[in-house]
Amino acid sequence: xxxxxxxxxxxxxxxxxxxxxxxxxxxxxxxxxxxxxxxxxxxxxxxxxxxxxxxxxxxxxxxxxxxxxxxxxxxxxxxxxxxxxxxxxxxxxxxxxxxxxxxxxxxxxxxxxxxxxxxxxxxxxxxxxxxxxxxxxxxxxxxxxxxxxxxxxxxxxxxxxxxxxxxxxxxxxxxxxxxxxxxxxxxxxxxxxxxxxxxxxxxxxxxxxxxxxxxxxxxxxxxxxxxxxxxxxxxxxxxxxxxxxxxxxxxxxxxxxxxxxxxxxxxxxxxxxxxxxxxxxxxxxxxxxxxxxxxxxxxxxxxx
Numbered sequence: 001x002x003x004x005x006x007x008x009x010x011x012x013x014x015x016x017x018x019x020x021x022x023x024x025x026x027x028x029x030x031x032x033x034x035x036x037x038x039x040x041x042x043x044x045x046x047x048x049x050x051x052x053x054x055x056x057x058x059x060x061x062x063x064x065x066x067x068x069x070x071x072x073x074x075x076x077x078x079x080x081x082x083x084x085x086x087x088x089x090x091x092x093x094x095x096x097x098x099x100x101x102x103x104x105x106x107x108x109x110x111x112x113x114x115x116x117x118x119x120x121x122x123x124x125x126x127x128x129x130x131x132x133x134x135x136x137x138x139x140x141x142x143x144x145x146x147x148x149x150x151x152x153x154x155x156x157x158x159x160x161x162x163x164x165x166x167x168x169x170x171x172x173x174x175x176x177x178x179x180x181x182x183x184x185x186x187x188x189x190x191x192x193x194x195x196x197x198x199x200x201x202x203x204x205x206x207x208x209x210x211x212x213x214x215x216x217x218x219x220x221x222x223x224x225x226x227x228x229x230x231x232x233x234x235x236x237x238x239x240x241x242x243x244x245x246x247x248x249x250x251x252x253x254x255x256x257x258x259x260x261x262x263x264x265x266x267x268x269x270x271x272x273x274x275x276x277x278x279x280x281x282x283x284x285x286x287x288x289x290x291x292x293x294x295x296x297x298x299x300x301x302x303x304x
Contacts, residue, residue, distance in 0.1 A: 016044030031093030073133035123256025153253035154225035157202035165219040196292035228253035
């Protein structure tokens with residue numbers, strides 16, 4: 001649980017003084033878990049005034065990230081579900097960016113996430129290590145040569161077995177979420193294909209052309225096929241199988257399985273992130289064929 005403390009006139013004038021008064025390890029500041037109002041504290045010496053709110057996010061034991069590929073100016077890792085890609089409201093220390101930096105012995109500031117996965121989504125994340133790499137991958141996104149292939153389990157197949165979703169995405173009433181045709185909506189394009197189905201569920205291959213927040217989740221839900229476990233966008237909290245067995249997924253059934261990016265020498269790097277066992281087991285529990293994952297992964301990284 002997070003600690004919330006409203007500073008009083010006798011609590012001290014700095015973040016460090018108040019943390020000591022609250023019995024909180026000062027390392028929480030280094031880990032990015034301390035906030036004054038909505039602003040992350042950068043130092044124990046940061047000022048805090050009476051009436052301001054200090055919040056300390058609870059320490060989270062992060063599952064490990066694994067290295068998928070390393071080039072001269074970029075790195076690709078496999079992010080597990082349950083952690084953020086970069087620092088969020090729960091801090092910086094546990095995010096994939098910080099974990100990757102520690103794994104490789106690099107300064108965290110060198111790593112720039114060129115795409116992000118939501119906390120409850122797993123798969124390949126590419127970090128640029130130099131400005132040239134950031135610029136090259138940004139251009140690749142514009143030119144369509146930065147390719148990502150996702151796989152998802154959805155509660156029902158979409159109306160068409162393949163096609164393109166292109167509903168604009170903007171902000172929802174809840175500032176943490178997004179909505180089709182929401183506030184300040186911008187163009188969003190996703191190619192999709194149904195790979196297989198089981199019971200009323202389906203396994204999809206997805207390729208985002210644009211990179212809007214929650215894009216794949218919003219597009220799937222808008223098409224009437226929310227992703228299993230995605231309670232924010234209309235998925236059921238429980239799935240009852242014909243046998244009576246109850247499944248209650250604690251993550252979104254979405255995984256970035258493949259990524260393809262241009263390298264500095266003009267060649268391409270193509271990397272696959274293994275499908276998590278929790279998703280393969282879920283698919284089998286629904287009656288799906290294990291070979292469906294191979295079919296989803298063996299297709300090329302070109303547009304569907």
